[in-house]
Amino acid sequence: MSNPSFDQAQAFEHSIVTHGNVRITVLTARLFRIEYSSVKKFEDRPTQVVWNRQFPEVQMEINKTDNSLEITTSVLKLRFLNTMSKPLPSNLIITEINEEFIWHPNKKDADNLKGTVRTLDEADGKISLEDGLISRAGWSVIDDSKSLIFTQEGWIEPRKKQKFDVYFFGYGIEYQECLNDYFKLSGNVPMLPRWILGNWWSRYWEYSQKGVEQLVKEFKEQDIPLSIFIIDMDWHITDVKNYWKNPEHREKVSKKIIPPIHDGWTGFTWNEDLFPNYKELLEFLKEQNVRTALNLHPATGIYPHEIQYSKISNRLGRDPKTCKAIEFDIANQKFAKAYFEEILHPYQKDGIDFWWIDWQQGKKAKLKGLDPLWWLNHLHFEDLSIDPERRPFVFSRWGGLGNHRYPIGFSGDTYITWRSLAFQPHFTSTAANVGYFWWSHDIGGHMGGSEDAELYTRWIQFGCFSPILRLHSTKNPFIEKLPWMFDDETFAITKSVLQLRHQLIPYIYSIAWLSFAKNIPLCQPMYYRYPSNESSYSFIDQYFFGTELLVAPIISPMEPTIGLSRKEIWLPDGQWFDFNTGECIEGDKVHVSYYFKNEIPIFAKAGAIIPISHYYHESHISNPELIQLLVFPGSDNQFILYEDDGTTQKYLSGDNAQTEINLTSSQDSVSLEICATKGDVSTLPKKRKFEIVIKGITKPKTIQCELDENKKEIKWTFDEKTRTLSLEPTLLRPNQKLLCQIIQSSGIINQESGIEEKLYALLRSMQIPHNLKSDLHKIRDKLITDVYILSDSLKIFSNLPKNIDSSHNYDTVIKLIAFAYILSAVQPKLLEVSELKNMLGKTPENELKRLVENFSLLYSGSANMKDIFPLTTPQLQAIIETLTQQPLEFQ
Numbered sequence: 001m002s003n004p005s006f007d008q009a010q011a012f013e014h015s016i017v018t019h020g021n022v023r024i025t026v027l028t029a030r031l032f033r034i035e036y037s038s039v040k041k042f043e044d045r046p047t048q049v050v051w052n053r054q055f056p057e058v059q060m061e062i063n064k065t066d067n068s069l070e071i072t073t074s075v076l077k078l079r080f081l082n083t084m085s086k087p088l089p090s091n092l093i094i095t096e097i098n099e100e101f102i103w104h105p106n107k108k109d110a111d112n113l114k115g116t117v118r119t120l121d122e123a124d125g126k127i128s129l130e131d132g133l134i135s136r137a138g139w140s141v142i143d144d145s146k147s148l149i150f151t152q153e154g155w156i157e158p159r160k161k162q163k164f165d166v167y168f169f170g171y172g173i174e175y176q177e178c179l180n181d182y183f184k185l186s187g188n189v190p191m192l193p194r195w196i197l198g199n200w201w202s203r204y205w206e207y208s209q210k211g212v213e214q215l216v217k218e219f220k221e222q223d224i225p226l227s228i229f230i231i232d233m234d235w236h237i238t239d240v241k242n243y244w245k246n247p248e249h250r251e252k253v254s255k256k257i258i259p260p261i262h263d264g265w266t267g268f269t270w271n272e273d274l275f276p277n278y279k280e281l282l283e284f285l286k287e288q289n290v291r292t293a294l295n296l297h298p299a300t301g302i303y304p305h306e307i308q309y310s311k312i313s314n315r316l317g318r319d320p321k322t323c324k325a326i327e328f329d330i331a332n333q334k335f336a337k338a339y340f341e342e343i344l345h346p347y348q349k350d351g352i353d354f355w356w357i358d359w360q361q362g363k364k365a366k367l368k369g370l371d372p373l374w375w376l377n378h379l380h381f382e383d384l385s386i387d388p389e390r391r392p393f394v395f396s397r398w399g400g401l402g403n404h405r406y407p408i409g410f411s412g413d414t415y416i417t418w419r420s421l422a423f424q425p426h427f428t429s430t431a432a433n434v435g436y437f438w439w440s441h442d443i444g445g446h447m448g449g450s451e452d453a454e455l456y457t458r459w460i461q462f463g464c465f466s467p468i469l470r471l472h473s474t475k476n477p478f479i480e481k482l483p484w485m486f487d488d489e490t491f492a493i494t495k496s497v498l499q500l501r502h503q504l505i506p507y508i509y510s511i512a513w514l515s516f517a518k519n520i521p522l523c524q525p526m527y528y529r530y531p532s533n534e535s536s537y538s539f540i541d542q543y544f545f546g547t548e549l550l551v552a553p554i555i556s557p558m559e560p561t562i563g564l565s566r567k568e569i570w571l572p573d574g575q576w577f578d579f580n581t582g583e584c585i586e587g588d589k590v591h592v593s594y595y596f597k598n599e600i601p602i603f604a605k606a607g608a609i610i611p612i613s614h615y616y617h618e619s620h621i622s623n624p625e626l627i628q629l630l631v632f633p634g635s636d637n638q639f640i641l642y643e644d645d646g647t648t649q650k651y652l653s654g655d656n657a658q659t660e661i662n663l664t665s666s667q668d669s670v671s672l673e674i675c676a677t678k679g680d681v682s683t684l685p686k687k688r689k690f691e692i693v694i695k696g697i698t699k700p701k702t703i704q705c706e707l708d709e710n711k712k713e714i715k716w717t718f719d720e721k722t723r724t725l726s727l728e729p730t731l732l733r734p735n736q737k738l739l740c741q742i743i744q745s746s747g748i749i750n751q752e753s754g755i756e757e758k759l760y761a762l763l764r765s766m767q768i769p770h771n772l773k774s775d776l777h778k779i780r781d782k783l784i785t786d787v788y789i790l791s792d793s794l795k796i797f798s799n800l801p802k803n804i805d806s807s808h809n810y811d812t813v814i815k816l817i818a819f820a821y822i823l824s825a826v827q828p829k830l831l832e833v834s835e836l837k838n839m840l841g842k843t844p845e846n847e848l849k850r851l852v853e854n855f856s857l858l859y860s861g862s863a864n865m866k867d868i869f870p871l872t873t874p875q876l877q878a879i880i881e882t883l884t885q886q887p888l889e890f891q
Helices: 175-186 209-221 240-245 278-287 309-315 333-350 372-384 418-434 453-464 488-503 505-518 755-765 770-778 780-785 788-799 810-826 833-840 845-860 873-884
Strands: 016-019 022-028 031-036 061-064 069-072 076-080 092-096 140-143 164-169 199-203 228-231 291-296 354-357 439-443 468-471 523-525 543-545 549-551 565-571 575-578 584-586 589-595 602-605 609-613 626-631 637-643 657-665 669-674 689-695 702-707 716-719 724-727 738-743
Touching (some): 022 175, 199 488, 209 228, 209 278, 278 291, 333 372, 354 372, 418 439, 418 543, 488 609, 505 637, 609 637, 609 657, 780 873
Antiparallel strands (some): 140 164, 523 543, 543 549, 549 602, 575 584, 575 602, 657 669, 689 724, 716 724
16 A cells, blocks of 8 residues: 555544544544644544554543543543643543553653664764654653645645644553554555565675676675665766766757756766666676666756756756756655656666665755655655556655655664664664664665674674665775675675575565564564563563564674673573574573674574575575475474565465464474465465474484375484484475474473583683693583582672782782682692682782792693783683573672
8 A cells, every 4th residue: 555545544433532622533442542623623634644543443431521521441541621722731631540651741751662763874883762652651652743644646735733633552561562553553564575685785886887797796606695786876977067078968058058067966867987788787687686776866856967857847847958957846746756757767667676765865845844755755665556566665764653664774874883783783673663674774884993804794694684684885995895805704604694694585574474464573672572571671682583583693792812702692481492503591581602703692482483495596586495494392383484476566465375384392292284375376386395404302203294194204314413303305285284293202302401512612712721721621510510619709809809909910810810710620629719818818919929920830830921821801701601601790
């Protein structure tokens, strides 16, 4: 739906209560519309934000006196004490029935969980966000009083002096319900084309036609899938001054006229010096299964050097011979129509798939109250929706409430810093609070900073588990974003992540359908599912990625002396599985883990079902022939694999295929059922195979499979190290059903903790002497069972007097204690705890030095100071946290 329906905008009579100058529309038991008009004229047309007011009837009690009104639903009570006067804190009060909250006009929401913001341009870390619809106060408000009104012709106009039009949401902690009713009020998040979920490449750069073709070929040669190539502003003529210096161009206008020029950001004519045959380029990209977009900065207007200038001048009744610039006036319906039909449509016919609307020119237009960005987003989406074979979306900045109908968001030009990366997971998931599910960031950062392979790697890992993975940067020859231009390790890691992104498309696309059909965000804040748990509000840089996964991206650099990245992760109640290793982890606590550069903290819920594509190159353009089902035991679950043609608007009429996958899990067995596909199966591969991979289990005793209730023998393998059972791919026609039951009488879930492997990996990574690593590994069983040996030393770290004589090196003392305690653990009789405490005291500098030398002698048999390498505080902390899985803080 690209334009609102006037019929649906008119509320049902059963929802409306009018008294005096006030009209209340009871949309749900938790959602009120409150209007005030001194002339008793109310608005029933759709607004920029609100398109539908036809909600089912709500049970309510209405009490009226001469000038007061009281409305009570099962949840809320509204009291208007003087319905002839405008709403004021003194005469309008809404309370929750159990008095969990009280609201009145002008009340500030100090507990709002925020929404999103127009842009992250020039952000270097955290910035302030606008209020969202979700608040711990239990209520939120949309003030629609200044929102423009849609006309029957699909245009917009100002209101008729209505000064108060507010929507009150009183949903408490029912956050998803609040979101559901907001979407019913304002419209759904549309289904996106399948191909936008793959890897994007864009760069602010003067690419040539051959340069684009060569780069696309390089992606293929490097075995990195590519879905979209965006050509930034240099696709068009940018040097307007130099253009008119060309005698051939100057002859086009009268010698008496000096053609106007501008700074080059706006442009609509291909630069033939760089792109001698752009249609040939678009055809090449199409052959490579790569979609493309062009960057638009339209604000400057249309100048006489543009190839469309004469046609648009004639349509607007101007004389093109005057060579006067045509103002960009998107609020003018005649201009907007000419702009789309004469400039954009021909390029779309040539093969441009979508537009990057790079609007940065403010919030004012000739129509009072209109934000040009909001209107550009709407008009572009509406224009693309005209063609039923094209699934519309725009790539633009957030234009305010209602813009969830026009995804995708371009978040802007951030700095290349850890601070920028650290803010983006929170920023992305919090946008769900205004229904804006599809943000696209400049993965790797846009500008500034310095070359940092680790930061680049972690940013791509986050990008893999964000709505859109788009590599981008500014025009600086020393900023590199191509994976193969980094060192071998970085290239190998980022390449595998970019491949993984394409493998995940069947899962992400299924969630995209849930976003459209059931308002489920792809990146969902923790508090949506656990609103009563305080931790869900504290761990803001982790989020649910779809219905099955929890992701906690690494957003800080590794500890140099450990060689790993530390991450505190809150896992909610229940069982969780490490997505990669299959290790079962108990929830309802904060876990601390250390991660290598190639590892991403991803966790699957008990019972998770994740469909992925075995082959990653074609997954963005077609439904894959081989679907791999990643399954985790521990709970019953159902997942719907959603598929359609991926490009058209037929999904709006129900043309899709849905394959129901059911998991039944008990203590001793796992049963997986792949049901017959329902719906339109014409877009599915004729020889579709399913490969079942169950992670986190023990080696099964028996496996029984049935195909359409007939016994089916399926070969299988089991990997002890990764706790993974793999059943060979099985051909399954859409009308067939496959049932597999895995049985292990001694318990199906593999309960091995994996601590020993983690400790070994940690010690290997640490920058400490080999002998110390070896000794610690020898006593690993003692360390695992007697962690107090190490934790006691932490207590001493915290309690050590800070008033030690200034001549002493405090850091050396800390290291000494750690070293002493490790020695005590390796050779317990070397040093008693009490003796160590006595030795520390107020030891003079020379005694402290002698103490260090003595430890060196004890440990290595040499007094050479170069042999002394005590554990640093982070190293000791890493060991203890690895063994205990508890976060530790030094005072």
